Amino acid sequence: KGGKLLILPGDHIGPEVVHEALQILDIIEESTGAKFEREFDLCGGCSLDKHKDSVTEAVLKKSEEVDAVFFGSAGGPEWGHSQPNPESGLLRIRLRMQIFANLRPCNFVSKSLVHRSPIKEEIIKGVDFMLIRENCGGAYYGNKIEEEDYGCDPWEYKRSEIERVARVAGALAMQHDPPLPVWSADKANVLASSRVWRRIVHEIFDKEFPKVNLRDQLADSLAMLLITKPTAFNGIIVTDNTFGDILSDESGGLTGSLGLLPSASLAGAPAAPGTEPTQGRNNAGGVRGLYEPVHGSAPDISGKGLANPAAQVLSLAMMLRYSFNMHREADLVEEAVARVLNSKEDGGLEVRTGDLGGKAGTKEISEAIQGEVRRL
């Protein structure tokens, strides 16, 4: 059990929270006998400082060879005018690894954090969907034109790009009994790429996932409905790179705790427990992927021991589940985080950082999570 990791802590709070998450991995190794070979390298501002590039060819190469990449966060004001920008490192890794499916869960890890949502409790309570953003195509990649008086980004999709991300949505839906409903969000009333998207998504579901209830949803009205009726989308949402970028950040706002949001970017559909992935398989029998918290590098609190490591730890849980088929351990880590954050009333430890209304620092949270992981 286990495998090869490339660890890219990145900038500012990135290294701080990655360090804490790796303590949890140590405990998992001890208790399960799994071994995770860890190689550290640079991406983002730190790579710009050292190599004058946001990521080097050597790192890109390694990212293709390992079983999973564990990423912190990249960027900061000191590289505000850098060419290339620090974020471009991540974009290039995504493309190189062909991690075309970006998964962002929208739910409450800890029940007693529901009241921290900007949305009224009766509306947001019980929200639980997975947003899948196509992550290697559309307007964010391709042959851009940038001139003095003109700019163009071709927003394009070809069949294979749509099919593979549709399959991730279908496979995840089928891991539940009954299968989860899937919403495919597009603007087929306006965009040609959306019309092709919609048609091909339906073809794949008709052929390969006939049991899944697939519905089309216009992306603009989805942006409204996610606020007014978020639980109506409990299940899976799959959408293109641009809409996914906006809608996934909107979903992050719904729960109101940026410090708790993990993400996974996968090179294939995750296999159900006990089976193996058919695309993007790594040497560990899971799917190749990159795991990172949604929050950025938070330069304002970096170096102060204040950053909440929970999102990074939850990203680790996603990594154990999707890239290493360690489903039990993934559940366990998530449960540990929930217990630490939960209020005392609800039987939790109520250890929380400032962003969640608490007073704990990075270390305290981390140690509390470690304690729970050991106990479970």
Add this chain to the structure above:
Amino acid sequence: KGGKLLILPGDHIGPEVVHEALQILDIIEESTGAKFEREFDLCGGCSLDKHKDSVTEAVLKKSEEVDAVFFGSAGGPEWGHSQPNPESGLLRIRLRMQIFANLRPCNFVSKSLVHRSPIKEEIIKGVDFMLIRENCGGAYYGNKIEEEDYGCDPWEYKRSEIERVARVAGALAMQHDPPLPVWSADKANVLASSRVWRRIVHEIFDKEFPKVNLRDQLADSLAMLLITKPTAFNGIIVTDNTFGDILSDESGGLTGSLGLLPSASLAGAPAAPGTEPTQGRNNAGGVRGLYEPVHGSAPDISGKGLANPAAQVLSLAMMLRYSFNMHREADLVEEAVARVLNSKEDGGLEVRTGDLGGKAGTKEISEAIQGEVRRL
């Protein structure tokens, strides 16, 4: 005073609410002596039925000649598979009229509706921004490619398209003392068109609106911040067609009352009271524009007398203000709507439709608004 109107009631509840809004216009005519020449025509499903096209050349031509277009709503399930779709009529009018600036206010017309927002009162109270969406360019127009296995929408902007919409934002900001802050939302960290957008918006503000505080805001993180800190954007947000489409519907969700959201699409920057527009001027000395509620044609409640006419009436107010320089009358209509919707506690009439928790029908609301307009 007054001028020429093209009225396109459209489908389903469109004609019902347009009819009520025009009663208000009658009262304005009586009390001010203004004359509005009204020509009615078809756009949307009704045009498809009669002319096999979502809008005819004759209507497009008229839309260019009148001072303003007053639009209901287009579409419905009966045209779900029509080629072209009913919405395309509106897209073609937008392009033909060159109404490149879509204005969507996000605020509470009536204070006592704050509690109906899905967002907690302490977070949403006092929200008041105007979102300006570029409406004739970007990915939604241009040379699309739609094939069996491939689709492409060029997301492109040229200097003139960016300059003119930036000027609308600047002009609106300058109508306040001190000027309102402006946020320009883009994805300059990824998109070439966004980088050109950002640079040109800054050039225009530096040269023409040096007193306005202009800030850049990434569109994805804006989608999150609009939920967690909506009042932080009180002022003006200007953004491209795609981001604007999603973010304006998201903003609609914030207040939670779709039946109350008006919109204006303008062919130039509105002039300050007492001055004249420099671009898109109509024969009435205002700016050419199309006015429509944000809600769709609501086929489920059409023909039942249940539709809330408030958004259509508020769109009329925007028309009086921007296309006919009737600022006082515009304020008056908005005040009348507020008084009708306001709770009795707050000195209002508390006449509300089902979507706002009330029992009133279309007629009742309309008559109450008429009564208030007469009284004011």
